[in-house]
Amino acid sequence: MATIATVTVPRRTPRRVYLERATYLGAAIGLAILPNADLTPATLGAHAAIAGAAGLGLARAWRKAQNLDASSLKTSMRALPFLSAAAVDGAALYLPGAGWDALIAGGWGVSMALLAPLSRSGRPLRQAVEVLEAIEEPEPEGEPEGGPEDDADEFTRTIRAMWERAALPGDTRLYKVIRHSPDGLDFTALVKAPDGKPVPELKKRDVAAAFGVHAEAVTIIESTGGPGWAEIAVTPDAWEAERDKPQTDADWWAHNIGREQGAAPGSTRTGKAERPGVVHHFAKMDDPSEPVRINMRKLCTAFGADTDEMRVFVTDRGNEFLVSVFDQPPLADTVHATRELITPNREGFFRAGTAFDGRPVNGRLYLPGGAAHALLLGASGSGKTQLVIVYMAADSLDGATVWGAAATEDAKLRLAGAHVDRLGFGTLYMVRLLRTAVALMDIRGRMGQKVGHDWIPGAPDNAYGRLSLYLDEFNAATKCPRYGQEITQLGERISVQGRKYGIGIKVSGQDGKVDDGQTSTMRNQLRLNGRQITLNVGDVSAVRRAFNGLISAEDMPEPLPQEYGGSTLTLQQIADGAEDPEDAQGIGGIGWVVRGGKPVLMRTLYVDLGGDDREQVLADLFPDTIGRLTDEETTGLGPLLDDWYAPDPDAEEGAGESSTGRRRRGGGTKKAAARDRVKTFLDMMPGADLDLVLNAVAEDGLTEADITAAYNELTSE
Known part of the structure; x- marks a missing residue:
C-alpha cells in the first residue's frame, strides 16, 4: 500500500470571518446608542429598518422550515443576526438606563462574532474579488x-x-x-x-x-x-498496482527502456519477431521529430548482456529502430573465403564479409564511371592482411592486373606474390610502382583515343583491362625522407585521375590519420569512389580518426573490446576465488562497414594463412591465370617495368636527400631538382616524349618550364 507522509496543519480562519466579526462589533455599538437617542425621523427609520429586516428573515425562515433540509438550516442561520438584533433593539427600548442597553448590545455583538453565522453558512462574501480574478x-x-x-x-x-x-x-x-x-x-x-x-x-x-x-x-x-x-x-x-501486476512486453519496455532515464528515453515498443537464436524488438520514438538516442550500456544491461559480449545490436531508420538480441555472439561464426563467394558479379560486387545480422558485406571493384578504390584500416593483428588478400583474389578473378607494394616486409602478404603480376616491399618499390602507373595513364589515354572512349566497365571494345594497385602501410611510406613526398603526390594524382583509365587504388594501413602523408583529397577520393572497411584500429581517438568525415559524431561507435564472448563468472564465483575460464575469443577480422551513414558491425571472410597448407589455400582462391598488361602497354612503358628492386641510381651517385627531404645536388635549386627527376626518368625510358615526362615527374615546386628546359637540355646532349 502506497503511503504519503503527512503533517499536522492548524486550521486557518478565512478573512471573511474577521470582516463579519468586525461588522457585528460595530453594529453592537449602534444598538447600544440607538435606544437612548432622541426620537427623530432618522432614529425612527433605523428602528423600522431593524424590524423590517427581522421580519423578512423570519418570513423566509418560516417558508424554508416547511421542508426540513440543509437549505432550511442555512436560511435560519442567515436570519439569526437580524432576528436577534431586532430583539435586542426592542428590549433596550423598555429597559431602564443606558447601562442595560450597552450590556445586552455588547452580549449580542460578542455572541454573533463567535458564531459568525453568515460565513459558516457559506455566503459568498468574496464575489467581487472572484469576478475581478475571472x-x-x-x-x-x-x-x-x-x-x-x-x-x-x-x-x-x-x-x-x-x-x-x-x-x-x-x-x-x-x-x-x-x-x-x-x-x-x-x-x-x-x-x-x-x-x-x-x-x-x-x-x-x-x-x-x-x-x-x-x-x-x-x-x-x-x-x-x-x-x-x-x-x-x-x-x-x-x-x-500497475507495477505489481503481470507485465507485458510493452510494460517491460516502458519501465526499463523507454522511461526518462532509460536506454532509449521516449521510445515505445511496437513489435517483436523471434528467430532461431535471436529476438528482434521493434520500437519507435513517441515524437516523430525526435531522433533515436540509444545508450548501449544501459540497453545491454536491460537485456542481461554485457557490451563486451557483442550480443545486442541496434539498427535505426529515422525515428524507428530495431534491437536484435542474440543468444550467442553472432560474429563468433567464421565464414571461410572461397572462390565462389568472392567471384565478382556484373556490377563488380564480391563477398568481403558478414554483418552481425547475417547479411553479406560486399566489396566493389568498379563503378559505372570507372575503377573503384578502397580504404582498408586495421591495426596489427586485426585481420587486415587477410582482407587485402581477399580483395586481391577478387580482382584477379575479375581478370584485373594486380600490382602490390608494402612499405615494410609482410610474410603473409608475400604469399600472394605468386598469384599476381607484381608484388614487392619497400618505399623504393612503391614509388617505382606509382611512377609506372602514372606513365601508364598517359599511354592508356592514347590507346583510348583509338576506340573512342576511356575504360568502361563491361564494354567489349575496351582497349585495355583494369589495373588494381595495392599500397599497404601507405602512411608509413609517405614519411620516407627520400621518396615520401613523391609517394604522396603520385598517390593523390592516381586517386583523382586513374579511375577513368581503369586504375583503382586500394590503400591499407593501421590508422586513418590524414596528415602530411595521405592527403585529404586522396582520402575523399577513396571514400567517394570506393568503400571503407575499418577493423580494430585501437582506442577512442583512433576510431574517431578512422570515421571522421564519414559518419556523424552521434553515430561514432565505441572502440572494440580486446576480446568477446566466453564464460562470465558470477559475483559469488569471483568472491570464492574461482579461476577465469579464459575462453573468450579474439576480435581478429571484426570491424565496421558504413551503410546509410551508419557503422554496421561485421566480420571479414577468413583466410587461413597460418597452416601448413596455406599455399594451397591461396591457390584455391586465386585463378590459374594471372592478369597482365597488353603488349602495347608493356612496350610503351619499356624500362619502367624493369626490376623495381634495382638500386636507385641517384643513391649510388650520392645524390640522395638530406634529413629534411630536400635534394643536395645542384645547390638545392628547383632547376637542378627538375634536371635530376627528368634524367632519372629518361634513364628508364630513353625514348619518352615530353608529354609523358611532364605527367611522370610533375610535383609541387617543379614548374612545367623547369621540366621542359631540363628535358630539352638532356635530349640534346
Missing part, C-alpha cells in the same frame, strides 16, 4: 472550487501543506484537490501561479519529492486554462 485571467474549464481559503477536509489541507513545504518555484498553490477514492492516496489537483505569471516548468522528480512518492507515479498535464494553470495527477496506489 477578468484578469481565464479560468480552466469547470471553475476551480476548493481554493486554498475554503473549508477543506484533512486530506486536502495536508496535500496543500506538503506542496507549500516543498517550496516549489513560482509561489504556486493548489486548487481543487480531488481524491480518487475515499481511503486512497491518489489525487488530482490544479496548480495556479500568482496572477499575471505563468506556472513554472514542473518536473516529475520535484513533484514526486514533494509528496514522497516514486517519480513514475506523477503525471503532469497541460491545463486548458492558459499558462497560469497546470494540472498534476499523483497516483502512488495506481502505480504500485
